[in-house]
Amino acid sequence: MSAYLEFHHIGKRFPGVQALDDVSFAIERGACHALIGENGAGKSTLGKILAGIYRSDAGEIRLEGRVIAPASPLEARQLGIAMVHQELAFCPNLSVAENLCLGDLPRNRAGWVDRAVLRARARTMLAAVGADIVPDRLIGSLSTGLEQLVQIAAAVGTGARIIVMDEPSSSLSAGETRELFRLVRELRGRGITLVYVSHRMEELFALCDSITVLRDGHHVSTGRIAETNPQRVVTQMIGRELRLQTPAHLAREPGEEQLRVRGLSSPGNFSGIDLALRAGEIVGLAGLVGAGRSETLQAIFGLDPEATGEVRVKGHLLPVGSVNAALDARLGLVPEDRKRQGLVLGLSCRENTSLAALPGLTRFGWVHRRRERSLAQKYADQLRVKAPTIETLIGGLSGGNQQKVALAKWLARDCDVLLVDEPTRGVDVGAKAEIYPLLDELACQGKAILVVSSELPELIGLCRRILVMRGGRLVGEVPHTEASEASLMRLMAGVEDEPRTTAS
Template sequence: MAQELIRMEHISKSFPGVKALSDVSFQLNAGEVHALVGENGAGKSTLMKVLTGVYAKDEGRIFLHGKEVDIRGVRDSQRLGIVMIHQELNLMNHLTVAQNIFIGREERRALFFLNDAALNRRARELFERLRVDIDPTVPVGSLTVAKQQMVEIAKALSYNSEVLIMDEPTAALTDNEIEDLFRVIRMLRAEGKGIIHISHRLEELKQISDRITVMRDGGYVATVDTAQAQTNQIISMMVGREIFITRSERAAPQNAPVALEVKNLNAGRMVRDVSFKVHKGEILGIAGLVGAGRTETARAIFGADPLESGEIFVHGQRLNIRTPKDAVRAGIAYLSEDRKRYGLMLGLSVQTNTSIAAMKRFLRAGFFLSDAREEQNMRKMIDELSIKTPSTHQLTRFLSGGNQQKVVLAKWLTRNCDVLIFDEPTRGIDVGAKNEIYKLLDRLAAEGKAIIMISSELPEIIRVSNRVVVMCEGRITGEVKGDEIDQTTIMRYATMREAQAIGGE
């Protein structure tokens, strides 16, 4: 018999205007990885925040080892050995790795007598146990996201936690980093810990989870054994209907004029001699492994990073783009992969965030910013992208992670740009909404927009693109179009390093 760690019964939680959880039950055993899935806004993060005392529940009971517990704050959950690694990591960038691990804990007084050297030694022991290579003395801000996550895991272990909750830990990781994370998760599972894993990458659930619990609209749907579950079955439980993701039938435009052309772009180390064209009505995919220079290329075109050399033409006219403002004026939009840093003002309403890039359009009508027009536009966007929010006035910070991402999309779609660069537009977005976004891209292309789609998910690139250029280490290594577009060909170009080409490695 499996030993039970956590049982949550009949949990309900409301926020003003939103019933985030309604009568949800959940159970976790020792030595188990339990995946929690559901659409954006289904209530996954909220349920886990109730378990860790970030939010107080309105109703329901929580048991640990069969005994009811009263969790009133994060301190309580930590003391009980329950730790959550949040969707947006909670580390302090300027402090060292070791300081981050040991900061703000209850036995602070004892630690007060420990100097940095002692903290570093204790941190080093934790990393040895995890078998990861991290220097405890460097500032956390200098680490990759994957390593920052390992720091969070080390921190969790330092509390002797029995329950580790990870909210979309793989969303921003490369395949190798995911493998490493899974190795650590399996190790913790073998030690008898319970791990709750929230993810939108359904294909990884088979690899890592023992059971899967599905939530929908703040409610509990079902819990299934992963070994017995079919991905399609999970999807239909999540969205309440079947979804088929098929290749787009939109044909490549014939003889369409070139909307954007870049010639011999060089910027930093990651953009080397990059040239390509995008036509009106065309979707150009840019594929490549993480670190291939795709985002850097987009940022260089958008004026977010300085260009060392090269030329940019929009509708045949050579432009001097030095800042994002120049780019926006030329009709280029860039939807960044990092919603927190570049995309959104979390303290402002959904509506303001959406309108910000298009202020001029609303002003040009000759009025002061007209609330009615804004509202009308926003309603259309909420509808088209199925953004889950109680009202257009809701502060963006209160939206679920995936819904924040959709607001970034709404913001740029509101502004009428001719060239749209999407950088990982579906990261953290659920399957149903992903499909909606693909359809939206098709529609925009059919309307004559030129679209660049950067994505690490190959099926997605293949689904939407008329043509794909592939990058590796800052250079374009190949181009495929139409029926030639397939995973094997793209992967071959994506790993075509210069060193290999000249017989190295």
């Protein structure tokens, strides 16, 4: 067993946090190496040090025995190291081709960018990873999945031998995920070494050869994936055993009807949606990506001016396309995309948490600071947000911790009907186990909650009943007692026995 890539006593401090502390382990050449740990454990930081985005302040990295210390992404690239980022990494207003060739734009004799060469080069890079994307498209117009594919094309196209993939699958559809897995296997087949960060345990076990667990910036273990198992990894990650309880709201009788949607349609997105929510119940909304789930939530919340049909809260009809009316009717929406819709990165955890709750915290135009602080602290504690203090700017938090604050923001607002889109995306297993009881508690307090999730076990464990959407229509409802992955998948895919979409 030859050590190819070695981390020796790596340390990295940010103001108020020791993100990595004395981390040492090694990765073999050509391996797909899993990196796992709770939100804020230091996974992205380690990847960024390797990719030249951050400098470590202790320790060293060795590649084939030689010490390397890339001081910039460009230097890392020259060493053959690239990273596919958890967050958006490209300029959204440039084309795919321009982004792919950004460091090295081809120029003609007059010094102008040579469009034809640019396009041809981009096409070759995209083809190398089997990406069918027109090079002239703007990055901003691509789905997250396609943008990630472009990032992979950029890594492979610049001759990377080592690629760090930071939660590459977290916003992909089932089909895109399958495609990603195929690509990862192919890259590994070509001898490329992969560092693969993910919170999805099944995925790591299906794809990776070896695994490293980090906890709170410390190295916990490294070993062959065949010699460990998911339960053990979870315990190593969170330092305790995970116990899931049956939600208490399931044992109670739901109360009055809170939300009634009738004939809700949006051209090109969904049509004829009828549903009702009662106080104290959590209802799931399942479906494949593209089924229209998020669009439906947004339309209920008044974000879709094109929508037609009726949305009633406690019997009162809401005007179409008015978020203000929705807020006044005590409706809340936790959006799926925290960066684009949920959070203000330049504000602190406290400010972000209280943003939506401000009406309730304000008297005569003054914000009640002490109440604001204790509210923010309460949710930060409950959701185990890892930040030095609640005054820390959101932009400095790890991806999963940002997601927790996005959730806290809406939980802190006292609403009667809560629409939640993918509440646990990018969140570690330990934090998931905190988010479920919190939603349960809100339901027990009498709120009506509608949850969209791509993780079927999450819906099955949490919901009184699960509505299933396919191709923009509601196609069925499965009560808690009959919910299983198989029964839901059948409805979602609209076939008798759809093969499992997870790793094969």
